Amino acid sequence: MPELRMPSLGADMERGKVIEWLVHPGDYVHRGDLVAEVDTEKTVMEIESFEEGVLAEYLVDLGETVPVGTPIARMTGTPADVAPTPSTPQTQPSPPAPVPPAPPAREVAATPGAPGAGPLARHVAHRLGVDVDRVHGTGPGGAVTPADVEAAAAAGARGRVPAEGAREAAAAAREAAIAGPTPTSRPSPPPGAPSAAGARIRSSPRARRLAAELGVDLASVAGTGPDGAVTDADVRRAAEAGGAQARAAAPTRPAEAVPEGAAAGAPTHPRRKRRPHGERPEPAATAAAPPEHGRAEPTGAAERIASLRRAVGALMARSKREIPHYYLSTTIDLDRSLEWMREANAGRPLSERLVPAALLLAASARAAKDVPEMNGFFVDGGFRPSEAVHLGVAVALRGGGLVAPAIHDADRLSPDELMAALRDLVARARAGRLRRAEMTDPTITVTNLGDLGVESVFGVIYAPQVALVGFGRVVEQPWATGGLIGVRPAVTATLSADHRVTDGLRGGRYLARVDELLQKPEEL
Amino acid sequence: MNDTDARAAVLAALREVAPDVEIEDLDTASRLRQDLELDSLDFLRLLELLADSTGVSTPEEDYAGLTTVQALIDYVAARG
Numbered sequence: 001m002p003e004l005r006m007p008s009l010g011a012d013m014e015r016g017k018v019i020e021w022l023v024h025p026g027d028y029v030h031r032g033d034l035v036a037e038v039d040t041e042k043t044v045m046e047i048e049s050f051e052e053g054v055l056a057e058y059l060v061d062l063g064e065t066v067p068v069g070t071p072i073a074r075m076t077g078t079p080a081d082v083a084p085t086p087s088t089p090q091t092q093p094s095p096p097a098p099v100p101p102a103p104p105a106r107e108v109a110a111t112p113g114a115p116g117a118g119p120l121a122r123h124v125a126h127r128l129g130v131d132v133d134r135v136h137g138t139g140p141g142g143a144v145t146p147a148d149v150e151a152a153a154a155a156g157a158r159g160r161v162p163a164e165g166a167r168e169a170a171a172a173a174r175e176a177a178i179a180g181p182t183p184t185s186r187p188s189p190p191p192g193a194p195s196a197a198g199a200r201i202r203s204s205p206r207a208r209r210l211a212a213e214l215g216v217d218l219a220s221v222a223g224t225g226p227d228g229a230v231t232d233a234d235v236r237r238a239a240e241a242g243g244a245q246a247r248a249a250a251p252t253r254p255a256e257a258v259p260e261g262a263a264a265g266a267p268t269h270p271r272r273k274r275r276p277h278g279e280r281p282e283p284a285a286t287a288a289a290p291p292e293h294g295r296a297e298p299t300g301a302a303e304r305i306a307s308l309r310r311a312v313g314a315l316m317a318r319s320k321r322e323i324p325h326y327y328l329s330t331t332i333d334l335d336r337s338l339e340w341m342r343e344a345n346a347g348r349p350l351s352e353r354l355v356p357a358a359l360l361l362a363a364s365a366r367a368a369k370d371v372p373e374m375n376g377f378f379v380d381g382g383f384r385p386s387e388a389v390h391l392g393v394a395v396a397l398r399g400g401g402l403v404a405p406a407i408h409d410a411d412r413l414s415p416d417e418l419m420a421a422l423r424d425l426v427a428r429a430r431a432g433r434l435r436r437a438e439m440t441d442p443t444i445t446v447t448n449l450g451d452l453g454v455e456s457v458f459g460v461i462y463a464p465q466v467a468l469v470g471f472g473r474v475v476e477q478p479w480a481t482g483g484l485i486g487v488r489p490a491v492t493a494t495l496s497a498d499h500r501v502t503d504g505l506r507g508g509r510y511l512a513r514v515d516e517l518l519q520k521p522e523e524l
Numbered sequence: 525m526n527d528t529d530a531r532a533a534v535l536a537a538l539r540e541v542a543p544d545v546e547i548e549d550l551d552t553a554s555r556l557r558q559d560l561e562l563d564s565l566d567f568l569r570l571l572e573l574l575a576d577s578t579g580v581s582t583p584e585e586d587y588a589g590l591t592t593v594q595a596l597i598d599y600v601a602a603r604g
Contacts, residue, residue: 345584350572353584355564398544398561426565451563 002051003059003071005219009040009047010439013311016040017065018058018072019296027055029075034435036072039296041307043403044432045439053077063296069219211235301399308401319463323378324499327458330511332518333481334474334489340521344415356474357448358419360491362524363517364469365391365410365418368444371510373502374467374495375443383466383501392442392462393422395429404462405434406442415524450474456492466498467510525578525604530597533604537573538593541566552594560593570596578604 006016020037023029034046035055053075060072137144211218221238337359345353368375368389376385391410396402407413407421428434444465449457450473457470472492479488493514497507517524525533535547538560545560556562562570567587574596575581580603582590590596 342584350568350575350581353568355568357564396561396563398542423565423569451557452561453558 002053002075002077004035004049004051004073004075006038006060006066006068006070006072007047007436008068008440009038009045009436013040013068015065015067017063017296018060019044019062021058021062022046023049023055025055025057029053029055041304041311043304043308043397043429043434045434045436047436051075305400308397312401315462316460319460323461323463323466325461325496326499326504326507328495328497328504328507328511329456329458329492330494330508330515331477331490331492332515333479334491334518337518337521338474338489341415352416354415354419356491357451357471358415358422359518359521359524360448360471360493361391361393361407361410361422361446362413362415362418363514364444364446365389365407365413366517366524367510367513368467369411370513371506373506374497374510376466377443377464378466378498378500379464383498386443388443390441390443392445392465393425394445394447394459395426397430403429403434403439404442404445404447405429405438408437408441415521444469446471450491456494458494459496461496461498466501467507468496469514470494470496525601527597527601530578530601530604533574533577533600534593534597537570537577540573541570550593552592552597554593555591556593556596557591574600580604 006018009016016038018036019039021035022037023033023035029035029049029052031049031052033049035049036047038045038047056074056076058073060066060070066072135144135148137148211221216235216238218235221234334356338356341354341356341359366389368391372385373383375389376383378384388409389411390406390408392404392406394402394404405425407418407425410418410421413421425434425438442462442465444467445459445462446469447457447459448471450471453473455472455475457472459468459470461468470493472494474489474491476487477490479486479490481488493511495507495511497510531552535550538545538550539547542560542562554560556567556570567590571582578600580600582599586599590599
């Protein structure tokens with residue numbers, strides 16, 4: 001029985017509380033659908049489902065603070081589980097059913113500034129009872145505007161049982177019925193195929209199927225595959241070791257590795273029943289429970305700033321404790337880049353103009369692709385490079401603190417696309433509307449302090465990343481070139497990198513690559 | 525546009541971009557970046573809001589002169 005759990009929305013998150021449900025019991029939920037708003041103490045984030053099925057019941061109250069990993073809602077299975085199976089399903093030879101490929105998690109995550117709805121549209125949708133994620137957007141980039149929501153409401157598109165969702169569910173049920181009653185008859189994709197699972201637990205389809213068959217909770221299995229993915233061998237080992245030991249053998253998921261009883265409500269078994277309220281741990285952290293419908297108050301501003309400060313402090317202390325940083329700096333001539341940008345901006349409306357940061361981010365992302373030792377994670381004593389470049393962008397929050405959510409696949413975005421993604425990300429970061437994947441998977445981070453006047457910034461690496469790129473202010477400098485002195489706009493680019501992974505030579509190569517890219521802005 | 529309207533438009537846009545700034549007590553000599561801590565995206569957003577409310581669209585070459593709240597008010601008043 002699938003469950004939605006309180007996800008970890010960053011290395012420093014230990015608990016969170018649901019402040020608003022975006023789906024209701026009876027709703028059909030797809031993988032990737034936004035299901036709730038979660039207050040992490042740092043910010044409010046919308047979380048998506050990594051399960052598919054019908055939401056059966058909420059397992060936590062609004063405003064109730066629970067540790068990461070706690071089941072927060074119960075779901076019934078996919079239509080294959082709930083739809084009545086035709087009585088003569090196997091009369092015709094059934095070839096492996098053309099199961100529609102589940103949308104890869106990456107696809108969900110990889111859409112920077114995914115056409116979504118702004119806070120206003122969401123608000124209108126909420127008021128009108130429209131499921132905003134089913135509304136066809138006509139705004140920039142397919143964004144859902146308040147007008148779209150009103151149009152959808154007027155058209156009678158009811159949010160709770162959206163026609164489209166119902167159709168999809170029916171279609172899925174039909175296909176599932178043809179395929180036979182169990183999902184295990186799905187053809188197995190070739191080994192190494194991109195995992196369709198959510199980022200919550202990386203695992204192969206084969207491993208997931210096996211886990212379901214053997215009754216093993218994937219979350220309790222320590223993965224040994226790429227990026228910590230859970231392989232079928234891991235599942236077998238866990239099954240042999242027995243459920244209890246499998247739970248304890250999850251060193252990378254500390255919340256779950258704590259023995260039962262001591263664990264603050266950590267999930268230990270997929271079929272565990274809802275705990276009665278009386279047994280729920282951490283009563284002190286549990287706010288008075290408002291009604292299940294409606295919205296709980298997010299953490300107050302002062303409290304949020306204080307907890308954000310603590311969270312940033314804890315993360316940075318860990319980074320400084322564990323990562324042997326080295327620092328490099330170089331000054332880059334931005335004359336060509338800025339000239340190119342001025343030409344690009346001339347005649348454009350304000351809303352489509354670029355700022356220098358877009359070019360700096362574009363160059364940083366592409367250089368990370370070209371110098372892969374800067375792009376990835378240091379985990380379990382080794383470096384795991386990342387194929388994709390998810391560029392973390394340090395965003396200062398007004399009032400204090402910072403978050404560093406990711407622009408996904410930034411190396412493949414044009415400066416215009418990056419600019420749009422950046423604006424969207426910064427606006428949502430400040431409004432507290434970040435998505436889970438954005439917080440959890442940056443592969444390298446950029447901090448751009450130049451706007452506020454300093455010339456250079458030597459940042460602290462966000463563990464488990466291995467590099468942090470900094471840019472200072474663009475300043476006019478005397479610049480010698482070809483035996484002549486001229487005045488050029490220049491920026492100081494810095495790199496803080498992890499000595500366990502690279503040396504200064506490689507780091508220098510990275511900064512040199514950033515420089516090269518900024519000399520050919522038209523190719524960015 | 526007269527100064528009062530320009531001032532009202534600029535302050536309204538600022539309130540939107542930097543909700544934490546105490547608009548009522550704001551010294552218009554405040555510098556947008558150093559004092560109010562607007563970054564380049566905030567600045568762009570500010571100009572966008574002003575373009576919407578006053579019709580004054582700012583070409584990029586004028587950015588450099590717009591460093592304080594008062595400079596922005598004067599700019600809008602002269603062109604709106």
